[in-house]
Each structure stands twice: as structure tokens, then as C-alpha cells.
Amino acid sequence: MALRSTFFLAPLRKNVVVIQRGIGSSWWSDVEMGPPDAILGITEAYKRDSNQKKINLGAGAYRDDHGKPYVLPSVRKAETIMASKNLDKEYLPIGGLPEFTKLTADLAFGDGNKVVPEGLNATVQGISGTGSLRIGANFLAKYFPGNKVIYLPTPSWANHTPIFKHAGMDVKAYRYYDPKTCGLDFKGLLDDISQIPEKSMILLHACAHNPTGVDPSKEQWKEISALIKKKQLYPFFDMAYQGFASGDINRDAFALRHFIQEGHTLCLAQSFAKNMGLYGERVGAYSIVCSDKDEAARVMSQVKILVRPMYSNPPVHGARIAATILGDENLREEWLVDVKGMADRIITMRQSLKEGLKKEGSNRNWDHITDQIGMFCYTGMTPDQVEKITKEYSIYLTKDGRISVAGVTSGNVDYLAHAMAKVCG
Amino acid sequence: MSIFAEVQEAPPIEVFQLTRECAADEFPNKVNLGVGAYRTDEGKPWVLPIVRKVEGLMAADETLNKEYLPVLGLDAASSAATKMLLGSSSKAISEGRAFGVQSISGTGALRVGAEFLAKQLNRTVFYMSTPTWGNHKLIFLNAGFKECHQYRYWDPKTRGVNITGFLEDLRAAPEGSVIILHACAHNPTGCDPTMDQWKEIAAVMKEKKLFPFFDSAYQGFASGDLDQDAQAVRFFVEQGFEVFCAQSFAKNFGLYNERIGNLAIVMSDSSLAAAVKSQITLIVRGMYSNPPNHGARIVAKVLNDPELFKEWQECIRTMSSRIKEMRASLLAKLTQLGTPGDWNHITQQIGMFSFKNVSVPWDQVAYMKSNYHIYLMSSGRINICGLTTKNVDYVAQAIDDAVRKFPATSS
Numbered sequence: 088m089a090l091r092s093t094f095f096l097a098p099l100r101k102n103v104v105v106i107q108r109g110i111g112s113s114w115w116s117d118v119e120m121g122p123p124d125a126i127l128g129i130t131e132a133y134k135r136d137s138n139q140k141k142i143n144l145g146a147g148a149y150r151d152d153h154g155k156p157y158v159l160p161s162v163r164k165a166e167t168i169m170a171s172k173n174l175d176k177e178y179l180p181i182g183g184l185p186e187f188t189k190l191t192a193d194l195a196f197g198d199g200n201k202v203v204p205e206g207l208n209a210t211v212q213g214i215s216g217t218g219s220l221r222i223g224a225n226f227l228a229k230y231f232p233g234n235k236v237i238y239l240p241t242p243s244w245a246n247h248t249p250i251f252k253h254a255g256m257d258v259k260a261y262r263y264y265d266p267k268t269c270g271l272d273f274k275g276l277l278d279d280i281s282q283i284p285e286k287s288m289i290l291l292h293a294c295a296h297n298p299t300g301v302d303p304s305k306e307q308w309k310e311i312s313a314l315i316k317k318k319q320l321y322p323f324f325d326m327a328y329q330g331f332a333s334g335d336i337n338r339d340a341f342a343l344r345h346f347i348q349e350g351h352t353l354c355l356a357q358s359f360a361k362n363m364g365l366y367g368e369r370v371g372a373y374s375i376v377c378s379d380k381d382e383a384a385r386v387m388s389q390v391k392i393l394v395r396p397m398y399s400n401p402p403v404h405g406a407r408i409a410a411t412i413l414g415d416e417n418l419r420e421e422w423l424v425d426v427k428g429m430a431d432r433i434i435t436m437r438q439s440l441k442e443g444l445k446k447e448g449s450n451r452n453w454d455h456i457t458d459q460i461g462m463f464c465y466t467g468m469t470p471d472q473v474e475k476i477t478k479e480y481s482i483y484l485t486k487d488g489r490i491s492v493a494g495v496t497s498g499n500v501d502y503l504a505h506a507m508a509k510v511c512g
Numbered sequence: 513m514s515i516f517a518e519v520q521e522a523p524p525i526e527v528f529q530l531t532r533e534c535a536a537d538e539f540p541n542k543v544n545l546g547v548g549a550y551r552t553d554e555g556k557p558w559v560l561p562i563v564r565k566v567e568g569l570m571a572a573d574e575t576l577n578k579e580y581l582p583v584l585g586l587d588a589a590s591s592a593a594t595k596m597l598l599g600s601s602s603k604a605i606s607e608g609r610a611f612g613v614q615s616i617s618g619t620g621a622l623r624v625g626a627e628f629l630a631k632q633l634n635r636t637v638f639y640m641s642t643p644t645w646g647n648h649k650l651i652f653l654n655a656g657f658k659e660c661h662q663y664r665y666w667d668p669k670t671r672g673v674n675i676t677g678f679l680e681d682l683r684a685a686p687e688g689s690v691i692i693l694h695a696c697a698h699n700p701t702g703c704d705p706t707m708d709q710w711k712e713i714a715a716v717m718k719e720k721k722l723f724p725f726f727d728s729a730y731q732g733f734a735s736g737d738l739d740q741d742a743q744a745v746r747f748f749v750e751q752g753f754e755v756f757c758a759q760s761f762a763k764n765f766g767l768y769n770e771r772i773g774n775l776a777i778v779m780s781d782s783s784l785a786a787a788v789k790s791q792i793t794l795i796v797r798g799m800y801s802n803p804p805n806h807g808a809r810i811v812a813k814v815l816n817d818p819e820l821f822k823e824w825q826e827c828i829r830t831m832s833s834r835i836k837e838m839r840a841s842l843l844a845k846l847t848q849l850g851t852p853g854d855w856n857h858i859t860q861q862i863g864m865f866s867f868k869n870v871s872v873p874w875d876q877v878a879y880m881k882s883n884y885h886i887y888l889m890s891s892g893r894i895n896i897c898g899l900t901t902k903n904v905d906y907v908a909q910a911i912d913d914a915v916r917k918f919p920a921t922s923s
Contacts, residue, residue, distance in 0.1 A: 120631055121790030148579060156577040170571055173564075175557040177549060178768045181528070214616070214800035221799050232515050244661035249798035321515065352514065366580045367805035372745065378514040388522035397623050398616035402804040403769035 125485060133483040141481035142499050144490040147297075147431055147462060149331075152496045157429070159364045160388060163479040165411040168418075174407070180215070181391040183212020184406040187235040190413035191372040195326065195357055197344050206380040209387040210336055211373050211394065212401045215366075216327045216358030217246060219373035223323060223354050224254030225393045226375070230386075233286025237323065238263075240276075240290070242487070245298045247325075249289065261289070264299045268499045269455035269467045271301050277314060286419035293338040293355075297459025298489045302332075302460055305352070312349050322351055327358040332461045334430035336362075336423065352376050359409050361462065362426050368405025378452035436495040437464065443504025451511060464490050472510050526889060527646070528611065534887040543907055548699070548864050549768055550733075550831050553900045560766045560827040562820060566813050576809070576822030583793045583801065585614020585774075586808040592815035593759055593774035597728065597742055604749050608782035611811035613792055618729045619872040621775035622651050625725060625756045627795050628788075629658030629690055637725070638690040639681070641665035643867075643891060645699045645727070648692055661685070666687035666701045666867070675709050679716050681870045687721045695728035696741040697863025700893035704734075704862060710744045714751050722749055726757035733764040734863045736832035737826070749778050761811050763864065764828055770787040770807030835864065838899040842866075845908030851915055866894050875918040884910040 151157045159484040184186060187211040190202070196202045213219030228235055235256050239247050240263030248258050260276030261283065283289065303311060315322055324343050330336040346353055346391075359370040375390070377383040394400070412422045434457075441456045450476055456464055468476070468488035476482045482503060484490045495503060530546035552558045570576060584590070590612030595605060604610040615621035629635040636658040640648045640667050649660055662903075664677030682691065693713075698704055705713060717724060728746050732738040748755055758777040762768045775792075777784060796802070814820045836859075844859045858866050880886040886907060888894045899907060 116789055118784060118787045120787045121794050123790075124793075157578050158577050162578070166571065170567070173559075176559050176563070176767055176769050177557050178547075178762075181525075214804070217797070217801035230516065230519050232518065246797055246801065249794065253795075253798040352516075360580075365578055367578045367802070369800065369802070369804040375516075377516055382514060382516050382519070385519045385521045386516055386525075389519055392522045392650075393526070393654075395619075396647055396654045397619070397799070398771065399619040399647065400769070400771070402616070402806065403627070404804065404806040414527040 107214055129483045129485065132477075136483075138481035138483050140499075140502055141425060142483065142494060144482060144494040144503075146494055147490050149361060149364060149462070149493045149494070152432060152498070154494070154496050154498075156254055157364055158480075159422065159425040161412055161418055161425050162363060163410045164184045164409055164418060164421070166409055169407055176403070179212070179400045179403050179406070181394050182210075182387065183401045184403060184410055186414060187370075187406040187410040188212055188372060190410055191357055193415060194329065194336065194342060195343060195355060195374065196347060197340060198337060200344070200347065202347060202376055206376050207383055209375045209377060209383045209390060211387070211390055213356065213371040213373045213408050214398070214401060215360050215369040215371040216325065216356055217250065217371075218369065219356035219358070219371040220247070220250050220325060221254060222373045222390060222393060222397075223356055223375075224256060225397075226386075226390055227288060227323070227354070228255040229393070230389065231288065231321065233288070233321065234284060236281055237288040237290055238280075238320075240292065240296070242298060243290065243292070243428040244325075248334055256288075263296075264301055264465065266369045266467065268370065269301075270458065271303055271307070273303070273307055274326055277310065280311070280314050280318065280320070283318060283320055286321070290323045290325060291342065292424060293324045293329070293343050294329035294341075295332035295463075297327065297461070297464050298487065299465040300459030300461050300463045301455075301465070303342070305341060308345055311379045312346050312351070316349060316351060322346055322353040324353060324355045326355060328361055329357070330423070330426040330459050331362040334427035334434070336426070347376065352378060359405065360366075363409060363412065363422070365405045365408060368408065370405035371410050388402075431460065432491045436492050436497075436500060439497070440492075440495060440504055443501055444508050447504050447508035449508040449512065462491055462493050464492050466490055466507070468507075468511060476510045478505050480510070482506050525646075530887050530889065533881075537885055541884035541903070541906060543898055543903050544911065545886060545888040545894040545907070548763070548895055549897065550763060550766060550864070551897045551900070553834065555562050555898075555900050555903070558766055558831075560824070562814060562823045562827055563766060563810055565823075566820065569813070570809060574595060578805070581614070581802045581808065583796050584671070584789060585612075585889050586706070586805065586812055587804045588812035588816060589772070589808040590614045590774050592812060593761075594776045595813065596738060596815060597745060597759060597774075597776050598749060598757050599729065599739065599746055602746075602749070604778050605710065608785065609780065610749075610776065610778045611785060611789070613777070613789075613796075614808055615758070615773040615775045616772040616800070616803060617762050617771040618727065619651065619773075620771065620803075621758030621760070621773045622648070622725075622727060623655055624792060624795055624799070625775050626652045626655035626657065626690075627757060627799075628792055629723070629725075629756070631795070632791050635688060635690050637661065637686055637688070638692060639663050639685055640692045640724075641694065641698070643700055644694075644767060648727075652692075654872070658683050663691070665698075666703065671703070672860070673703055673709060674704050675705065675712065678705075679712060682713065682716045682722060685720060685722055688723065690723045690725050691717065693724055693744070695726045695731065695745050697730035697734035697865075699729065699863070700865050700889070700891060700913070701867040702861030702863050702865045703857070703867070705744070705757065707743060707747070710747055714748055714753070718751065718753070724753055724755050726755065729730060729759050729760040730763055730863050731759065732825070732828040733832055736829045738828075752780065761807065765807075765811060765814075765824070766827075767807045767810065770810070771804060772807030772811050779824060799879050823905075835896050838874075838896050838904060839866070841901070841904045842896075842899060842908055845905060849908060849912045851908075851912040852919065853915060863894055864897055866896055867892060876914040879914045880910050883913070884911050
């Protein structure tokens with residue numbers, strides 16, 4: 088089931104309390120049916136389809152070239168090592184596995200960073216990216232001294248909004264994607280950011296923007312950083328694809344590290360769902376960069392106070408896997424190869440798709456397919472075209488025209504190119 | 513000037529502070545009677561043999577991958593957990609009126625359930641026992657409840673349940689109030705209502721239209737018998753109540769750090785289940801998207817396989833009998849020493865904890881820490897699991913000394 092994907096949501100409905108209840112009547116009679124999950128709906132329809140050539144491009148999880156889920160070899164190795172240690176099942180500290188939180192911060196901030204050695208980061212293990220974002224949202228909702236509002240790019244991962252709203256924050260937007268170019272609306276972005284009131288929060292996708300796949304260039308990031316600094320906004324980075332986007336963990340962390348270098352105090356949510364394939368293990372981390380060690384300790388103490396009444400302490404298994412990998416020189420190298428393998432396969436599929444479209448005689452500009460990066464690609468298909476390609480070719484994707492490139496294989500890319508060329512011209 | 517300059521240091525959470533202090537203590541005969549986790553007679557954590565066995569099977573299973581679980585969790589785990597709670601002959605289950613939502617252990621189940629009640633049903637008032645588990649209050653307040661009330665529970669004079677006060681407080685509760693009830697092995701007192709008392713409680717709650725939210729963290733672990741420990745919950749369900757029950761597998765499976773639990777939901781009308789599930793889905797999505805798979809897979813495998821299930825029941829019996837033995841041992845020693853006061857509650861209470869509620873807790877508790885390097889909660893709660901055949905004499909002696917040195921006004 089794809090989770091980092093477009094999601095059709097309705098706000099939680101406030102119900103009127105019905106006081107008079109007889110025996111036999113239910114407390115829940117007024118509960119409204121929540122909106123169906125758009126992605127799930129697509130997957131169900133895909134499953135029901137008997138067309139042999141069908142393709143599911145809705146899923147937000149990596150697939151190998153046979154379209155199968157992929158457990159990284161380095162992960163399997165780490166689990167074997169862990170099994171031999173006969174580790175206990177005692178509660179983790181509220182802040183998570185200490186080895187993990189140290190290593191995940193190192194991974195994010197990079198070799199030679201000042202943050203970790205100076206103890207400036209308050210880092211807690213979170214329940215993958217979502218859980219890490221939520222802890223951050225709850226912390227900022229309570230302690231951020233400025234405006235309790237966060238600005239999200241348009242579009243953004245659909246789950247960002249409910250996460251921040253449930254935490255009690257206001258959610259607003261800044262321009263990001265340009266449907267005309269299938270690229271970045273840089274001017275719109277800068278204009279909107281300039282209008283954001285000082286001391287507001289701004290969410291930034293560190294790399295492999297979800298759902299568009301459109302990332303700013305290095306130069307554009309530098310401009311964004313300068314503007315955000317000038318406007319005194321607080322950056323909240325969401326990094327769910329470090330290593331998975333370009334195949335290079337340092338390159339994918341450029342924006343985050345540039346901001347750190349430029350002196351922003353910021354916070355960060357990390358996920359290991361994609362780059363370590365640990366989806367169901369729920370491994371992530373939330374870090375707040377503070378101005379000194381003492382502040383980091385105080386902040387940490389308050390973050391723990393928020394975690395305990397939510398789930399007490401995080402699950403160990405995935406964190407141990409991540410810590411085992413990141414803490415072992417050889418295993419880490421093997422992991423980097425695994426990650427690059429995934430990134431390369433996706434990049435190759437992008438190229439194949441673009442070439443295939445050309446071969447099929449499509450005259451449209453499909454550059455964005457290879458310009459964009461990461462799991463997803465905003466093809467530019469209209470809802471009508473999406474409906475048509477689904478009905479006539481059994482190709483399933485969300486109606487915003489987004490495809491998960493992870494669902495493309497060397498076995499189906501030709502058929503996909505053919506279908507897209509026919510439908511889009 | 514940092515934006516976090518005004519953030520104050522939060523007070524440490526007592527139970528973890530205690531463990532930290534004990535860990536740092538170099539005294540060879542130190543004893544940690546604080547945090548609630550099972551220990552063997554060697555004073556060591558215990559990974560259940562059945563758990564190791566199943567993990568071995570899982571590791572060898574090539575078909576297992578790391579894909580996301582559904583938002584509401586692994587159905588094999590939550591169905592089995594709900595069945596374990598309500599009983600295999602449960603009408604609520606066969607009528608489609610009961611289902612489970614995999615949760616992040618007991619805490620997560622309480623939180624998701626509380627958020628649903630507060631945000632979907634606009635519940636504002638909740639009641640918790642005096643005393644209760646230290647985390648209950650903030651879970652419900654953070655979930656959106658507005659008013660926290662307490663119902664009388666522990667009677668320091670009888671060292672039992674103050675049923676009169678309990679029922680009085682329930683009768684005074686506003687309609688619609690959510691009442692947190694400990695299914696068995698009350699934390700921290702170890703004191704449970706009798707079945708007759710549960711019946712009285714249920715009658716009042718029905719009359720006053722109060723909503724039962726059970727916290728079941730010790731099913732099987734308390735008496736050694738899964739069905740016995742679920743009697744209270746099952747009674748309420750049989751009486752036609754709609755119920756939430758937060759289940760934890762931390763203690764009875766020893767899966768503390770895998771965070772596996774279940775929010776069991778019983779409704780009067782099965783046609784409403786879909787709507788309720790859909791709204792809980794939204795709550796979970798905004799909190800952590802979907803739950804961790806590892807612990808769920810272990811529990812699912814064991815609960816759904818008759819052979820493995822039997823082996824697990826053996827493990828539960830091992831744990832609960834050791835605890836009963838230690839209770840008996842401690843009582844015997846204190847009796848032998850002629851320690852002032854009545855200590856029978858030690859064997860009358862059930863589960864992991866024993867509670868004396870010393871009236872000058874900090875004196876006796878502090879003395880035990882400083883003089884004997886024995887760590888217990890300031891409330892006087894001790895974790896029986898911390899006792900072993902090797903240290904029970906030492907602990908008994910320390911209690912004896914502390915009680916004589918700092919006589920409590922109500923012993």
C-alpha cells in the first residue's frame with residue numbers, strides 16, 4: 088500500500104454529542120464514514136483487473152525489476168548479525184536506541200559537521216517519517232515562539248496536512264510545482280516565500296519532492312536559503328529519500344547541509360522506509376538543531392514528555408537494523424551499493440520511458456521524466472488522460488498524473504510508453 | 513537569541529530516573545524494584561523461549577518482506593488479540609461487532625482510542641482510579657480530553673478496593689464520561705475488584721451511561737490464566753456495553769520494545785464498524801501512518817497456532833508462578849521477622865506490583881535507597897519481579913528496618 092502518495096482526506100468531523108442513549112443504541116451512530124483512501128482504491132481496482140498487461144503505478148514502495156518487493160541484502164545481513172547476538176526485548180529509552188540516534192544524525196548532517204560533536208542536536212527515534220514529523224509538529228505547536236503555522240509546498244505529500252493539523256497547527260501553502268513546465272515554479276516560490284509573515288514555519292522536502300519529483304537545483308537552494316534567512320522563517324526539513332534519490336547520500340543531503348552551514352536553526356524528520364527498505368519496521372528520527380548543548384538537553388526533555396503519552400517508547404527492531412548497518416564500516420558500504428542500485432534502476436527506467444515515448448512517435452516534451460528525481464514522476468497527464476489510460480490500457484495511477492517509477496520495469500516500460508504515447512499524443 | 517531560549521527542562525519521569533540511578537549504583541547487592549518488567553530468578557530480563565523460536569522461524573521464512581502493514585495493522589494479530597480478550601465463543605465477535613486495531617503497545621492503544629473518543633465523539637471528561645498508572649492522565653489530556661477526574665479506588669486502611677467510594681464517584685460522574693478501568697492486576701496497587709464488585713461497577717456504569725475503557729496490560733500474566741484475567745472485560749461485553757480495551761503484549765509476551773498492542777473495540781451495531789474504522793484510520797495516519805510489523809508477526813504466529821499457543825501459555829505460567837512464589841516468600845520473611853504492620857496484602861494482591869502506600873513514603877523509600885541500595889517508587893510501589901530467591905531476605909530485612917525506623921501513621 089502506497090503511503091507517501093496523494094491521499095484524499097477530509098478533516099475530522101466534529102459530531103454533536105447525543106446525550107439521550109437507551110440501552111441497545113450505540114455511541115457511534117453519528118460517526119461519519121471517512122473518505123476512502125485514493126491509493127488503496129487504485130490498488131483494489133488494479134487487483135480486480137484481469138488484463139495480463141496491467142501495471143500498478145500507484146504504489147509508493149520500491150519494486151525490483153520483476154515488480155517484486157525488495158529486502159536489501161545489507162538488511163538481511165544486519166538481521167543475521169542481530170539474531171546471533173540474542174539481544175533482549177527490554178524497553179528502549181523514550182528517545183529511542185541511542186546508537187541509532189547518534190548514527191542517524193551523523194548520516195544526515197554528514198562528515199565533518201559541527202552539530203553532532205558539539206551536541207547541538209536533540210535527536211529522537213521516531214515511528215518512521217510520519218511519526219517523526221508528528222513529534223516535531225507537536226513539539227513546535229507547543230514551544231515554537233512564533234506563528235503556529237507551517238507553509239507547505241503545493242503540492243506536498245498529502246499526509247503532511249493532517250499531521251500538522253492534528254498537532255494543532257495551521258497549515259498554509261507556497262507555490263512550488265509549475266504544471267506548464269512540469270518543473271519548479273521558482274519565481275512563484277520566491278514570491279510566496281517573500282510574503283510569508285516572519286517567524287512562521289516552512290516545510291521543505293530535502294530531496295526527491297513527493298509527489299512531483301521536482302527538486303530545486305543547488306543554486307536555487309542557495310537562493311531559497313538566503314530568502315528564508317532574510318524572512319526569519321523556521322525551516323522544517325522532511326528527508327525521506329536520502330541516498331534513494333540520486334544514489335549519493337551526500338548529494339541528497341545538500342540542501343539540509345547548506346542550510347546548516349548558513350546558520351539556520353532548523354529541524355528534520357528522517358525516514359528509513361525507502362533508503363533501507365524498512366517500510367514496515369517504522370524507522371525514522373526527528374532532530375532539532377539547537378544553539379547549544381544545554382538547550383538541546385532542555386528541548387530533548389520536553390520532546391520526551393510528548394512521546395511518552397503517545398506511545399511511550401519506539402519499536403526496536405528496525406532501529407537495530409539501521410544502527411547495525413550504519414555502525415559497521417563494511418556493512419555501510421554494502422548498504423550504499425544497495426541504495427545506489429535502487430536509485431540507478433529508477434533513473435534507468437526514467438530514461439527508458441522517455442526514449443520509449445520518443446520511439447512511439449510522441450512529439451511532446453517528456454524531458455521532465457528524466458529531470459525529475461526519486462520515486463515519483465508528475466507526468467503532466469490530465470485526469471481525463473489518466474482515466475483513459477486506466478480504462479483502455481489497465482495502467483493504474485493517481486488522477487493527478489503521478490506515476491511511481493518504482494512500478495516500471497524493463498518488462499513493462501515499452502507497453503507503458505506505447506500507452507502514454509497513444510493517450511497523450 | 514534562540515527560539516528555544518524559553519524552553520524549560522522538563523522534570524524527569526520517575527520510573528526511568530529510578531532505573532538510571534540504580535544502573536549507576538555500584539553497590540553489589542543493589543535491587544531495582546522500580547520499572548515494571550519481568551525478571552528471572554537471576555534478576556535478568558527474559559526473552560520467552562517461544563518468542564526466540566518464532567523469530568527463528570520468521571528469519572528462515574523467505575516469503576516475509578518489509579512492506580507496509582495496513583494502517584490498522586496486521587489483521588491476523590489484531591483478530592487473534594481481540595479473540596484472546598473476548599474469548600473464542602464471544603458473540604460480539606461472531607456477530608461482527610468486535611474488531612481490533614493493532615497499536616503501539618498499550619500506550620498507543622490508549623492514545624488512539626482516547627483521540628477517537630475526544631475528537632470524533634467530543635468526549636471531554638475522563639475518570640481514572642486513585643492511584644493509577646502514571647501515564648494515563650497525560651495520554652487522555654494530550655488526546656483532547658478536557659477534564660480529568662479521579663474515582664476512589666485504593667483503601668489504605670484495608671489495603672483493598674474502596675468499593676463504596678468507587679461506586680459513589682461513578683454515580684456522580686456526568687453521563688458520557690469515559691472511565692479508565694484496569695482489566696486485571698491493577699497498576700500500581702495489584703488490587704483488583706472481586707467479580708461481585710465488578711458487577712456492581714457495571715450496574716452503576718450502565719445506569720449512569722458511562723463508557724468503559726479497559727486497560728489490559730497483564731492478561732495471563734496476572735493469574736496465569738488468560739480467561740480468568742479477562743473476566744471483567746467479558747462480563748461488561750456480555751452485559752451489552754460498548755467497550756474499548758487497550759491490550760498490551762509487552763508483559764505477557766515479554767515483547768516490551770517491539771511495541772505490540774491492540775485496541776479492541778466492541779460495538780452494539782456491526783453496521784457502524786466501517787465508519788469507525790475509517791475514522792480511526794485517519795487518526796493513525798496522522799500520527800504514525802501504520803504500525804511496526806515485527807512484534808505483530810510474532811504475536812500473530814503464536815496466537816494462531818495451537819502448538820505454539822500451548823508453549824506460550826507455559827511461559828505465562830512460568831512468569832506468574834515465579835511472581836506468586838516471590839510474594840509468598842516476602843510475606844513469609846516479613847512474618848518471620850515480626851515486621852510491624854499487616855503484610856497480608858502482599859499475597860492478596862496480584863500481578864507485577866505490590867503497593868503499601870506507606871504514609872511517609874519518602875522517608876522509608878529514601879532510607880531503603882540510601883542505606884540498602886534498594887530502589888522503589890516514591891508511592892511505595894514495588895515490582896515483585898525484582899525479587900529473587902537470592903535477594904528476598906535482604907529486601908525483607910531492609911523493609912523491616914525502614915518500617916521500624918520510620919513508623920508510618922497508617923501501617
